Amino acid sequence: MASWPSNWTTATAPAISFRTSSRPSRVKAVGDASFRGLLPLGEALERLLALADSGLVKGTECVPLAAADGRVLAEALHAVSDLPPWPNSAMDGYALAHADWVGEPMEVSQRIFAGHSPTPLKPGTCARIFTGAPVPEGADCVQMQENAQVDDDGRVHFTRPATAGLNIRPRGQECTAGERVLEAGTRLGPIELGLAATLGAAHVTVTRKPRVAVLSTGDELVAPGEPLGPGQIYNSNRTLLCSWLARTGCEVVDAGIIVDDLALTRDALARLHEVDLILTTGGVSVGEADYLGQALREGGQLSLWKLAIKPGKPLTVGQYQGTVVIGLPGNPASTLVTFALLARPYLLRLMGCTRVLPRGHRVAAGFKWPEGSRREFLRARVHEGRAELYPNQSSGVLRSAAWADGLIEVPEGQAVAEGNTVNFIPMSELLA
Numbered sequence: 379m380a381s382w383p384s385n386w387t388t389a390t391a392p393a394i395s396f397r398t399s400s401r402p403s404r405v406k407a408v409g410d411a412s413f414r415g416l417l418p419l420g421e422a423l424e425r426l427l428a429l430a431d432s433g434l435v436k437g438t439e440c441v442p443l444a445a446a447d448g449r450v451l452a453e454a455l456h457a458v459s460d461l462p463p464w465p466n467s468a469m470d471g472y473a474l475a476h477a478d479w480v481g482e483p484m485e486v487s488q489r490i491f492a493g494h495s496p497t498p499l500k501p502g503t504c505a506r507i508f509t510g511a512p513v514p515e516g517a518d519c520v521q522m523q524e525n526a527q528v529d530d531d532g533r534v535h536f537t538r539p540a541t542a543g544l545n546i547r548p549r550g551q552e553c554t555a556g557e558r559v560l561e562a563g564t565r566l567g568p569i570e571l572g573l574a575a576t577l578g579a580a581h582v583t584v585t586r587k588p589r590v591a592v593l594s595t596g597d598e599l600v601a602p603g604e605p606l607g608p609g610q611i612y613n614s615n616r617t618l619l620c621s622w623l624a625r626t627g628c629e630v631v632d633a634g635i636i637v638d639d640l641a642l643t644r645d646a647l648a649r650l651h652e653v654d655l656i657l658t659t660g661g662v663s664v665g666e667a668d669y670l671g672q673a674l675r676e677g678g679q680l681s682l683w684k685l686a687i688k689p690g691k692p693l694t695v696g697q698y699q700g701t702v703v704i705g706l707p708g709n710p711a712s713t714l715v716t717f718a719l720l721a722r723p724y725l726l727r728l729m730g731c732t733r734v735l736p737r738g739h740r741v742a743a744g745f746k747w748p749e750g751s752r753r754e755f756l757r758a759r760v761h762e763g764r765a766e767l768y769p770n771q772s773s774g775v776l777r778s779a780a781w782a783d784g785l786i787e788v789p790e791g792q793a794v795a796e797g798n799t800v801n802f803i804p805m806s807e808l809l810a
């Protein structure tokens with residue numbers, strides 16, 4: 379099946395054919411959706427990534443490895459020398475020239491520990507050697523100590539023959555001098571940082587952190603810790619987004635809460651003009667108190683609105699006085715899904731990251747789901763290879779996502795029967 383899910387795994391550039399499919403009749407529904415004014419997810423993403431490409435953050439900084447988690451490499455990292463620089467032992471044992479061993483006990487002529495320098499091996503002898511220690515010149519194999527017996531006179535005999543190269547890690551097995559080991563555009567996590575350290579790099583050059591303002595809209599919102607008045611709810615999106623943005627490698631500007639008011643919305647957007655992105659929640663539907671879209675339409679530029687996804691349909695993207703605004707719908711599960719699938723890839727691309735889309739994998743559905751006109755993202759867990767859904771998929775329920783291990787993607791125009799294979803996008807892919 380070549381629908382949207384398979385593209386998640388390979389997309390490193392915006393030029394991805396999101397709309398092609400080997401399921402001609404069904405997937406026409408994607409086109410139908412855009413006829414009704416709903417933009418297919420793939421197209422929205424394509425436009426967002428193109429927008430990011432046109433405004434990549436400028437500037438780099440050189441940061442110590444300990445501060446580089448989640449950042450994006452601005453310059454490739456090369457190996458300055460062969461690593462390891464010398465052949466070393468993969469085992470605790472005895473280094474020898476395999477041809478020297480003719481079945482007789484051998485004299486142990488030196489002991490070599492990791493971090494120490496051996497002398498050339500005396501012909502006809504072996505060297506006691508430990509894991510990671512350099513193999514002495516003249517030795518071509520290491521007999522593991524489990525295959526060795528030490529006689530009373532200290533000589534060693536081996537219970538098995540050895541071959542050249544046995545238990546030796548060759549020089550340059552990790553990388554050779556000059557080799558490009560990490561590409562520019564790589565997102566750095568613990569593994570990449572460990573690799574940078576392997577190369578001897580103490581610092582890496584990364585792209586500047588995008589500054590992202592988080593603005594919550596809604597008369598009903600109250601900060602956690604305050605008492606709730608009639609009709610009020612706690613602002614959960616702000617906390618969710620601020621911590622998610624920080625771990626995505628962004629600098630967060632918490633712009634607080636504004637009430638539903640057109641003039642205040644305009645003021646807030648104008649005030650935040652120095653950031654790279656204004657991320658808002660709420661106020662993007664078609665209700666009477668939804669002013670974000672109106673502010674963008676009237677005082678800025680609206681680039682996309684209304685997606686064929688569920689939850690998340692009212693997602694709104696535009697610019698206000700030149701600053702990009704992504705307006706996430708306010709329902710917590712909608713905020714989560716649209717941030718994960720659209721705003722996060724946008725931000726990663728803004729940082730110059732080449733792989734911005736989460737990777738999903740196929741699992742069997744342990745549920746059935748009716749056909750719909752929008753692409754759905756269901757909060758799910760995989761248990762013994764089968765996906766199970768949280769019983770309440772309301773976009774107002776954040777617990778569904780806390781319970782879930784990932785999102786199941788149900789393409790528009792497709793029903794799911796139990797046992798069908800579906801795409802599962804692990805939360806770990808979205809939260810990294």
Ligand code: AMP
Pocket residue numbers: 594595596598599611612613614615616659660661662663665668706707708709710774
């Ligand atoms: P809206 O997108 O403004 O129409 O809001 C849709 C729903 O999400 C409403 O039930 C809001 O009360 C709720 N909501 C909006 N913003 C937040 C927020 N920051 N935290 C929690 N719920 C919110």
Ligand code: MG
Pocket residue numbers: 595596597638660661667708
């Ligand atoms: Mg609202």
